[in-house]
Amino acid sequence: SGKALAAALPFPDVPLVLLTGTMKDPSFPGNPTEQDLKLELQEEFLKGVLHGDHVLVPNSRHYIQEDAPQLVIDAIQKVVNESRKK
Numbered sequence: 001s002g003k004a005l006a007a008a009l010p011f012p013d014v015p016l017v018l019l020t021g022t023m024k025d026p027s028f029p030g031n032p033t034e035q036d037l038k039l040e041l042q043e044e045f046l047k048g049v050l051h052g053d054h055v056l057v058p059n060s061r062h063y064i065q066e067d068a069p070q071l072v073i074d075a076i077q078k079v080v081n082e083s084r085k086k
Contacts, residue, residue, distance in 0.1 A: 009048055015082035016052040017075035018042055021060035021067070035061070051082065 020042055024032045039056075046052050055075065060067035 005045065011049050013050050015079045016049050017055060017078055018046060018052060019055050019057055019064050019068075019071060019075055021057045021062055021064050023058060023061045025061060031061070053078070 020039060022035060022039065024035050026032055042054065046054055053075075055071060057064050057068050057071060065072050
């Protein structure tokens with residue numbers, strides 16, 4: 001929730017990869033607007049993150065682990081590798 005996120009800020013100086021599904025489904029009520037808002041809020045969040053990457057996933061809405069599993073694996077590996085450098 002927004003309150004939980006606000007309470008977590010400032011975000012610790014740790015590596016972060018944010019995966020965002022950007023596919024829109026006009027047949028799903030509110031989805032195009034919801035997707036635009038989600039992207040806007042996530043971009044705002046990332047402004048407060050020192051070591052963050054944002055990966056847009058155009059072939060997924062929510063279940064990125066099912067639609068693009070390799071991107072999830074790559075993100076986890078990147079965070080592990082970056083964490084080991086610290």
